[in-house]
Amino acid sequence: MEFKDLEIFQMVAEKGTITEAAKELRYVQSNITSRIQKLENELKTPLFNRHNRGMILTPEGKRLLIYSEKILSLTNEMRKVVQNDKEPSGKLEIGSVETVIKLPVILSRYNKKYKQVDLSLLTGVTEQLQYKVLHHQLDGAFISEGTTHPDLAVHDVLEEELVLVSDKPFQSKEDIKDEPILCFSKGCGYRARLEQWLEDEQFKPTKMMEFGTLETILGSVAAGLGVTFVPKSAVAHLVEQGHVHCYHLPSEYSQIKTVFVRRADSYLTPTIYKFIQVIEDFHQETSNQLQNSTQI
Structure with a gap:
């Protein structure tokens, strides 16, 4: 069994089709198909159920996926461990929710200090x-x-206040009772907070409209399509320009932290260790600024 076979297997499991996996890996489809068949023959069990729209893991395939993730993770970690143990280098793949307004500051500070790192960002x-x-x-x-x-x-990383945002001023929660809610997909922390508030207030929104980007959500709110619930810092410029207005909710719904998470059992390579240092320095700096501003 080769590591490359496991990588191909994982990609097919993730994408659900040979075509999409081949496109992602930049392989011809016949190569993907033959490598999957080779793996199935070696393990003497089918790993996928084939159907007209793609491929779904069999119970045996699901079990293999758990082990293949561990194997490839350890292999990747092994490569990182034997790299230069002083100077960060190689790939660093980071994810982020869309609304971390200060994220460019953190990424810029890291990128300027460690130019040998290939930093990539995925939003979700x-x-x-x-x-x-x-x-x-x-x-x-x-x-x-x-x-x-x-x-x-x-x-x-930082603590922020979430605010309800509309294109027009409103005096009370009753004013937004019948407004469509513009939000990210299920799994969004901001959406979960808003849904909890709506439930506690016994409000049933007329419509929940899902969008993929913050820019689209805010543009739609400014155009009068509905209301949204996002960090105050994300809409400060629109408030200043008079395009939107904010409504403040009780702190148990509105105060939220942005945090950086990583696997606790992963080896801290110089690349990720220095990234965490930049985050911690940023957090300390913003905490000091907040403390100073409250004392003035």
Whole structure:
């Protein structure tokens, strides 16, 4: 059994089709097909159920996926361990929710100090990003604090206030009772907070409309399509320009932390260790600024 066979197997399991896996790996489809068949012959069991729309893992395939993730993760970790133990280098794959407004500051500071690192960023919702970190698909991710898996180590980044945002001013919660809610997909920490508030207030939204990007959500709110619930810092510029207005919810719904998570059992290479240092320095700096501002 070759590591490359396991990598191909994982990609087919993730994408669900030979075509998509081949496109992602830049292989011809026949190569993907033959490698999967080779793996199935070697293990003497079918790993996928084939159907017209793609491929679904068999029970045996699901069990193999768990082990292959561990094997490839350890292989990747082994390669990192034997790299230069002083200067960060190689790939660093990070995930983030879309609304971390200060993220460019953190990434820029790291990139300027460690130019040998190939840094890449994937955006998504909290639940999805946690899954990818747990399954070794990301080195770490910036997510909304909530229920974090016990296998994840957590590093504080910043604390923010979530606000309800509309294109027009409103005096009370009754004013937004019948407004459509514009939000990210299920698994978003902000959406979970808003849904909890709506439930506690016994409000049933007329419509929940899912969008893929923060820019689209805010543009739609400004155009009068509905209301949303996002960090205050994300809409400060639109508030200043008079395009949107904010409504403040009680602190148990609105105060939220952004944290950085990584697998607690993963070896801390210089690449990820220095990244965490940059995060911790940023967190300390912003905490000091907040403390100073409250004392003035």
